[in-house]
Amino acid sequence: MSGLYLPKEYLAILLFIVLGVGFGVVTLWIGQFFRMKRPYFEKLVAYESGNPPTDEPRMRFSVKFYLIAILFIVFDVEAIYLYSWALVYDKLGMFALVEMFIFIALLLVGYFYGWKKGALQWEK
Amino acid sequence: MQILTIVLQIAILLAIVLLHVAYATYFERKIIGHMQVRLGPMMVGYHGLLQPIADGIKSFFKEDIVPEQADRPLFLFAPVICLVTMLTSLAVIPFAKGWVLADINIGLLFIFAMSSLASYGVILAGWASNSKYTFLGGLRSMAQVISYELPLGLSLVGVMMLSGSLNLTTIVDSQGSSFSSMYLFPQLIGFFVFFVAMLAETNRVPFDLPEAETELVSGYITEYSGMRYALFFMAEYIGMMVMSSIGTICFLGGWNGPFEVPFFPPFWFILKVYGFLFLFIWIRATLPRYRYDQLMALGWKLLLPLALLNIFLTGLFKILVH
Numbered sequence: 001m002s003g004l005y006l007p008k009e010y011l012a013i014l015l016f017i018v019l020g021v022g023f024g025v026v027t028l029w030i031g032q033f034f035r036m037k038r039p040y041f042e043k044l045v046a047y048e049s050g051n052p053p054t055d056e057p058r059m060r061f062s063v064k065f066y067l068i069a070i071l072f073i074v075f076d077v078e079a080i081y082l083y084s085w086a087l088v089y090d091k092l093g094m095f096a097l098v099e100m101f102i103f104i105a106l107l108l109v110g111y112f113y114g115w116k117k118g119a120l121q122w123e124k
Numbered sequence: 125m126q127i128l129t130i131v132l133q134i135a136i137l138l139a140i141v142l143l144h145v146a147y148a149t150y151f152e153r154k155i156i157g158h159m160q161v162r163l164g165p166m167m168v169g170y171h172g173l174l175q176p177i178a179d180g181i182k183s184f185f186k187e188d189i190v191p192e193q194a195d196r197p198l199f200l201f202a203p204v205i206c207l208v209t210m211l212t213s214l215a216v217i218p219f220a221k222g223w224v225l226a227d228i229n230i231g232l233l234f235i236f237a238m239s240s241l242a243s244y245g246v247i248l249a250g251w252a253s254n255s256k257y258t259f260l261g262g263l264r265s266m267a268q269v270i271s272y273e274l275p276l277g278l279s280l281v282g283v284m285m286l287s288g289s290l291n292l293t294t295i296v297d298s299q300g301s302s303f304s305s306m307y308l309f310p311q312l313i314g315f316f317v318f319f320v321a322m323l324a325e326t327n328r329v330p331f332d333l334p335e336a337e338t339e340l341v342s343g344y345i346t347e348y349s350g351m352r353y354a355l356f357f358m359a360e361y362i363g364m365m366v367m368s369s370i371g372t373i374c375f376l377g378g379w380n381g382p383f384e385v386p387f388f389p390p391f392w393f394i395l396k397v398y399g400f401l402f403l404f405i406w407i408r409a410t411l412p413r414y415r416y417d418q419l420m421a422l423g424w425k426l427l428l429p430l431a432l433l434n435i436f437l438t439g440l441f442k443i444l445v446h
Contacts, residue, residue, distance in 0.1 A: 009226045009227055009228045010226065010228065011127070011130065011226075012130050012133075012134070012215055012225040012226040013212060013215045013216070013225075013226045013228070013234075015127065015130050015131055015134060016134055016211065016212050016214070016215040016225065016226075017208060017212050019131065019134050019135070019138065020138075020207065020208035020211040020212060021204060021208050023138065023207075023211075024203065024204035024207050024208060024355055025204060027184075027351060027355075028188075028200075028204075028351055028352065028355075031184055031185075031188070031350070031351050032188075034184065034185055035184070035185050035186060035187055035188060035350060035351075036185075036187050037187060037188075038187065039189070041192075043189055044189065044190075044191055044192040045191065045192065046191050046193060046253070046254060046255035046256075046347065047255055047257065047341065047346055047347060048255070048256060048257075049341075053255070053256075057254050057255050057256045057259055058251075058254070058259060059256070059259070061260075061263055064267075065263060065266075065267050068267050068270065068271060068420070069267075069270065071424070072270040072271065072273075072274065075274045075428070076270075076273070076274065076277075079274060079277045079278060079281075082278065082281050082435065083233065083277075083281065083284065083290070086281045086282075086284035086285040086435075087284060087288055087289065087290065088288075089285045089288070089439065089442065090288055090442070093443060093446070094443055096439075097436075097439040097440065097443060100439075101436060104432060108432075111428075115425070120420065120421065120424045120425060121417075121421075122416060122417030122420050122421070123417050
């Protein structure tokens, strides 16, 4: 297959993933033949401090977690821009600094709005 | 042929790292023991030296309990996801000049990607166990990890600006070999933010809320037992080692030391990583756990602005120097 680009460095990563999964799966699989297996009802019930579990474990959870996730997306996208920006910073100079901080200032408006609205406040 | 060489190298690296994981647990128990005026493990072997091996054998033969109402495939595979993502990060870490399995030009980005993927293992474990404690533990862990990923990523932007590269070997080389040229000094704020975020990312004390045993039993690993539990444990310790390596590479000058050690170039690198690991353990023995709202406030209200300030100062500094 000539002309096919093979990123040689990534071969090691691919092999690493394969070997890592192999290590995990094989230790668990071999262990199957050695470890004991005596399941009974009480052992297989979800742990709830010794009491029989009451109602659904997958309950409704606080809306705070959603707010954190939304804020995370905003700043994570920013971080992706910042990485590439940091790498070519030397070539761009003052212009890049001003421009990036105008961009960050725009995001910070949202950040402080979230702060004032109590999105970062875990308990009222 | 080339593939065989790489496989052999990976196997050797895996063996060394897993041995380190085993003895990291031993030293953790020993150091904490001595800090609390106890002896720590003493029974198995001379001063308990064979204790980690005994622990490994024990967890291998322990019964593997899968709760009845658990989501079986996800439950079975979650520990493997955690372990593999942590292990794969090791592929891009240069232990010495040329001692790296995959010298890719986006090394730092690759490590961020892998540490983000590891949180999938955590959240899947919490979800699939179908128990209240694991569910809450997984949820907390995810919120914590994404909150601290931002300061962690942003704290290293300063390093990227100084070195102009994401390749870990280039980052070390650009620091030069003298003590005063380490990025620790120009990036002092960055290092502080990185260090705190590193503790939170690896779920270590004082930020070990996902597995806060006083309130959540054992967090997302409550329902796990035997070897599957051991895989989570390994993943946690390998995560600590990866983060220590990143700290060493980005701030402490990697494998450069006061003098060259003959025959064993990674000597200084390994010494610095041990230093970081000791700090992890020391902090665990010293500090109490944070409350959850304090943890979130610290990440969002202090570390994030500090990291942005650090980027701004680094940019300004570079322009003024030019």
